[in-house]
Amino acid sequence: xxxxxxxxxxxxxxxxxxxxxxxxxxxxxxxxxxxxxxxxxxxxxxxxxxxxxxxxxxxxxxxxxxxxxxxxxxxxxxxxxxxxxxxxxxxxxxxxxxxxxxxxxxxxxxxxxxxxxxxxxxxxxxxxxxxxxxxxxxxxxxxxxxxxxxxxxxxxxxxxxxxxxxxxxxxxxxxxxxxxxxxxxxxxxxxxxxxxxxxxxxxxxxxxxxxxxxxxxxxxxxxxxxxxxxxxxxxxxxxxxxxxxxxxxxxxxxxxxxxxxxxxxxxxxxxxxxxxxxxxxxxxxxxxxxxxxxxxxxxxxxxxxxxxxxxxxxxxxxxxxxxxxxxxxxxxxxxxxxxxxxxxxxxxxxxxxxxxxxxxxxxxxxxxxxxxxxxxxxxxxxxxxxxxxxxxxxxxxxxxxxxxxxxxxxxxxxxxxxxxxxxxxxxxxxxxxxxxxxxxxxxxxxxxxxxxxxxxxxxxxxxxxxxxxxxxxxxxxxxxxxxxxxxxxxxxxxxxxxxxxxxxxxxxxxxxxxxxxxxxxxxxxxxxxxxxxxxxxxxxxxxxxxxxxxxxxxxxxxxxxxxxxxxxxxxxxxxxxxxxxxxxxxxxxxxxxxxxxxxxxxxxxxxxxxxxxxxxxxxxxxxxxxxxxxxxxxxxxxxxxxxxxxxxxxxxxxxxxxxxxxxxxxxxxxxxxxxxxxxxxxxxxxxxxxxxxxxxxxxxx
Numbered sequence: 001x002x003x004x005x006x007x008x009x010x011x012x013x014x015x016x017x018x019x020x021x022x023x024x025x026x027x028x029x030x031x032x033x034x035x036x037x038x039x040x041x042x043x044x045x046x047x048x049x050x051x052x053x054x055x056x057x058x059x060x061x062x063x064x065x066x067x068x069x070x071x072x073x074x075x076x077x078x079x080x081x082x083x084x085x086x087x088x089x090x091x092x093x094x095x096x097x098x099x100x101x102x103x104x105x106x107x108x109x110x111x112x113x114x115x116x117x118x119x120x121x122x123x124x125x126x127x128x129x130x131x132x133x134x135x136x137x138x139x140x141x142x143x144x145x146x147x148x149x150x151x152x153x154x155x156x157x158x159x160x161x162x163x164x165x166x167x168x169x170x171x172x173x174x175x176x177x178x179x180x181x182x183x184x185x186x187x188x189x190x191x192x193x194x195x196x197x198x199x200x201x202x203x204x205x206x207x208x209x210x211x212x213x214x215x216x217x218x219x220x221x222x223x224x225x226x227x228x229x230x231x232x233x234x235x236x237x238x239x240x241x242x243x244x245x246x247x248x249x250x251x252x253x254x255x256x257x258x259x260x261x262x263x264x265x266x267x268x269x270x271x272x273x274x275x276x277x278x279x280x281x282x283x284x285x286x287x288x289x290x291x292x293x294x295x296x297x298x299x300x301x302x303x304x305x306x307x308x309x310x311x312x313x314x315x316x317x318x319x320x321x322x323x324x325x326x327x328x329x330x331x332x333x334x335x336x337x338x339x340x341x342x343x344x345x346x347x348x349x350x351x352x353x354x355x356x357x358x359x360x361x362x363x364x365x366x367x368x369x370x371x372x373x374x375x376x377x378x379x380x381x382x383x384x385x386x387x388x389x390x391x392x393x394x395x396x397x398x399x400x401x402x403x404x405x406x407x408x409x410x411x412x413x414x415x416x417x418x419x420x421x422x423x424x425x426x427x428x429x430x431x432x433x434x435x436x437x438x439x440x441x442x443x444x445x446x447x448x449x450x451x452x453x454x455x456x457x458x459x460x461x462x463x464x465x466x467x468x469x470x471x472x473x474x475x476x477x478x479x480x481x482x483x484x485x486x487x488x489x490x491x492x493x494x495x496x497x498x499x500x501x502x503x504x505x506x507x508x509x510x511x512x513x514x515x516x517x518x519x520x521x522x523x524x525x526x527x528x529x530x531x532x533x534x535x536x537x538x539x540x541x542x543x544x545x546x547x548x549x550x551x552x553x554x555x556x557x558x559x560x561x562x563x564x565x566x567x568x569x570x571x572x573x574x575x576x577x578x579x580x581x582x583x584x585x586x587x588x589x590x591x592x593x594x595x596x597x598x599x600x601x602x603x604x605x606x607x608x609x610x611x612x613x614x615x616x617x618x619x620x621x622x623x624x625x626x627x628x629x630x631x632x633x634x635x636x637x638x639x640x641x642x643x644x645x646x647x648x649x650x651x652x653x654x655x656x657x658x659x660x661x662x663x664x665x666x667x668x669x670x671x672x673x674x675x676x677x678x679x680x681x682x683x684x685x686x687x688x689x690x691x692x693x694x695x696x697x698x699x700x701x
Contacts, residue, residue, distance in 0.1 A: 001039040001364060004384045004409060011387050012357045013313055017367070020290070024283035026071040029276025034283060039364045041381045043300040049366020051120035054295040056278075056285035057368065066121075067105035068278040070098060078272060080258075081265040087255045090146035096261065096268060097138045103271045104130055106278070124277050128270050134261070141257050148250045156249045163242040170235040174199060177229050186211065188224045197243075198236050200226040284367055291315055293368030296375040302416055302451050303378030304332040304356060310370040311355040312362070326487040328355055336472045337451045338442065340465040341489070343476030348487035349455040350387065352476070353421045356453055357385060360419060380451070384410050384420040404437075411444045420445065420452035425461065435460045446470045577683065636662045643694035650675060656691040664694060 009015055014037075022034035040046050059066050072095055080086040088096070107130040115122045141152045150157045181187050181201060188202040195216040203211055205218060208225040214233065216226045228236060261268070287293065291312040308327040318325045326348070332339060341349045359369045363377045386406045410420055425438045435458040442454065442461065446468065454461070465471045477488040606615045639662045643655070650656060654667045656677060665679035674685045 001041055001361070001380065002382045003039075004382070004413070005406075008383060008385045009361070011385050012354055012361060014358060014361050016313055017287075017358070017362060021283055021287050021367070024286040025279060026283075027276045027279040028073040028075065029273060030280035030283055033276075033280050037365050039361055040366070041364065041379060043298060043379055046298055046364055046366060046379065048120060048123060050295055050298065050363070050368065052123075052281045053284040053288060053293075053366060053368050055118045055120045056281040057288050057293070057295075060282075060285050060289060066278070066282075067102065067109050068275060068282065070102035070275045071279065072098070074099060074268075074272055078265060078269050081262045081268065084262075085255075086258060086262075087251065088258045088261070089254065090142055090148060093138055093142060093254070093257060093261070094146040097135055097142070099268065099271050099275065100131075100134045100138075102275060104132070104135070106274070121278075121281070124274055128267070128274070131264060131267055134264055134268070137257070137260055141253060148253055152253045153249065156246065156253065159242055159245045159249060163239065163246060166235060166239050166242060170199065170232060170239055173232055173235060174201075174229075177201065177231060181211065195226050197240060198228050199232065200228045202226055288368035291370045294371055294373045294375075295368055296363065296371055296373065296377050298363065298377050298379070301378050302337075302380060302419075302449075303376060304330070304360070304419075304451065305376040306330050306356065306359070307372035307375045309355060309359060309372075309375065311351060311358065312370050313358075314351065314355075315370055328352055328489055330356070330474070330489060330491060332451050332453075336470065337449065338446055338465075338471045339453045339474050339491075340442070340461055340471060341453060341455045341474040341476065342457065342462055348476050348489075350423050351487070352489055353387075353423060353453045353455060357383065357419070357421050379417075380419040381417040382413070382415070382419070384414070384418060384452075385422075386410070387421070387423040407441050410450075411441065411448070414445055414448040414450035416449040418448070418450040418452075420450055422452065422454045425454045425456050425458075439464050442471065443468070581684075639664060642697060644697050646693050646695045648693050650688055650691055650693055654693050655695065657694045658686060659690050659692060667691075 003009060018034055018037050021037065022031050025031040025034050040049070056066070058064075074095055077088060077092045077095065080088060080092075106125065110118075110122055110125065141148060143149055148156065150160050178187065178201065181203060186203045186207040188204055194200065198216065200216050201211070202224050205223055205225045208215060208227060211227050212230040214228040216228055218225050291310075292315070293312075306328055308329065310325050310327055315325045330339060330352075341352060343349055359371065360377065360380065361383065362369050364379065369375075384406075386403070407422075410422075414420060425441065438456065438458055438461055442464065445452065449470075456462070462473060465473045472491065473493055475490045475493055477490055602615060602619055605618075606612065609615050639657060643657060643664055645657065650667060650670070652667050652670060655664060656667055656675070657664050658677075663679050665677040667675050668678050668683055669676040670688075671685070673688055675688050675691060676683050677686050677691070
């Protein structure tokens with residue numbers, strides 16, 4: 001992205017975001033990327049950077065371990081690998097092993113499922129592979145402490161075996177000498193030591209001529225002399241020679257190992273970069289945790305749609321101070337490319353401007369930003385900014401001259417892929433003349449289809465924004481009653497500067513205020529007063545709308561609770577109906593089973609009994625009970641006394657009589673050839689053919 005001026009990243013405090021990001025980096029590679037964070041203009045680069053940041057953030061939020069623990073800077077060691085004849089020591093080779101081991105863990109972590117779930121993170125290792133021969137090669141030579149193993153070569157094994165034996169022999173001889181000298185009272189307190197890699201005895205200085213051997217030195221106090229006994233000189237020489245042989249052989253082995261590893265120098269360099277890249281992603285994810293960053297939508301066109309956006313640095317500051325941060329909501333698109341923000345001083349105009357600019361730079365750098373996830377960011381190739389007093393003493397330019405030079409650059413270089421920010425457009429000159437120039441500048445930028453935000457106190461710019469296509473007004477909300485800015489952006493209307501209101505509230509002499517009013521053009525004053533009143537009325541409407549929305553939400557909650565109660569009651573009724581139907585069905589089944597048993601018994605008696613008439617009477621008594629006939633007849637007479645059959649088509653709500661059992665009920669529902677009839681409290685389904693419409697008889701007086 002092209003920035004103008006070069007200090008734009010400082011004016012928008014992008015350098016502070018870089019510093020916060022670098023503080024989370026553990027590797028040199030990641031810190032270098034953070035301090036020189038690139039602002040991309042190609043969507044594919046932005047998408048992959050944002051996806052990687054988002055995926056690592058998901059790992060942190062879900063507590064999923066990612067095996068990127070290697071943070072040592074091996075740039076020097078890897079550079080040596082590519083130089084013929086260079087030798088890495090044991091500790092340096094061990095660091096190479098740890099790097100390779102870390103890469104192995106990363107490759108193992110990415111199973112098939114995770115490769116699909118974390119496509120952004122997977123892309124880092126997509127074009128490389130894990131080479132197990134590197135660890136195998138190192139393990140054949142070094143132990144876990146970075147020391148060359150005895151088995152690294154047969155010569156080294158023989159040298160160390162001989163060295164072990166010679167040292168033991170030297171120790172035995174030396175112990176005998178120490179015992180003899182101690183018996184003679186020649187030994188100092190420390191008894192023995194090493195000087196010039198030789199084992200020596202410490203004796204009193206006055207006895208140094210009585211002990212045969214080589215004098216290697218004396219203590220600072222001159223009271224102790226260090227002598228290599230004559231008996232151990234040859235053994236010390238042999239030990240020293242073997243130690244030299246050991247060093248040479250170890251050096252040869254390490255040089256050979258370094259030569260073998262040099263064939264993987266390029267691959268190891270890739271491994272080192274991979275660890276740095278994952279550390280950089282981890283840093284971006286941790287920064288996102290700090291500022292509550294989200295993954296917004298990115299489109300490949302000039303567009304800005306912020307939903308609940310925060311200035312990240314202001315958010316962190318307010319968080320430390322336990323203060324709330326007011327979010328910003330605004331949209332710049334093809335129909336409204338330029339936003340003119342007005343309102344009182346210290347009301348948040350410049351903060352809003354900086355919020356949009358900083359968030360745009362962060363998104364195009366691949367950083368998650370503190371916005372609602374539904375926010376949409378376009379891609380801009382140029383970002384211009386002009387904030388504050390830019391008086392140039394070197395070129396003897398006034399504030400306004402410098403302002404016009406910047407505006408000249410904006411107008412000459414602005415295009416449809418430019419995002420610009422101008423704080424106090426036209427300030428620094430005569431209000432009328434400066435306002436006229438500001439209007440021309442704004443018109444020219446609108447013709448260039450540039451996107452941007454302008455802050456101003458000029459009424460002519462507010463009027464112009466209200467009637468010019470592509471430009472819209474915005475105002476910072478202000479509580480006139482308490483003289484407190486609310487730091488909330490209101491889109492679609494200009495704002496008042498509250499000049500006279502603030503003067504009145506702070507207790508300025510009314511006569512001075514009136515004199516000032518008399519000097520202001522009447523139309524100008526009326527317009528500012530109208531803006532003032534409109535803004536306060538709008539705030540009242542918004543408050544009432546907020547209260548109404550609260551009542552609507554409460555009503556919805558009560559409605560849901562009522563529906564739940566009704567559903568529960570309806571369910572209970574259905575359960576009771578099913579229980580009653582089940583009881584009736586069980587009684588009927590029991591009756592039929594008893595009837596079946598009795599009929600089987602009568603059948604057996606029919607076959608045995610000679611008097612068939614006797615059995616027939618028993619069957620009649622069983623099938624045609626006289627008592628039931630009497631009951632049915634009695635019920636029928638009772639029904640006939642109250643209801644008269646009228647016949648006709650059956651409709652919902654009709655009183656009907658069942659032809660079989662002569663019960664009367666009300667039709668609740670028609671279902672094809674059946675009807676749901678409520679008899680008493682119990683609804684039941686009955687064939688329509690078994691029903692007849694009845695009408696209750698009227699009693700004659």
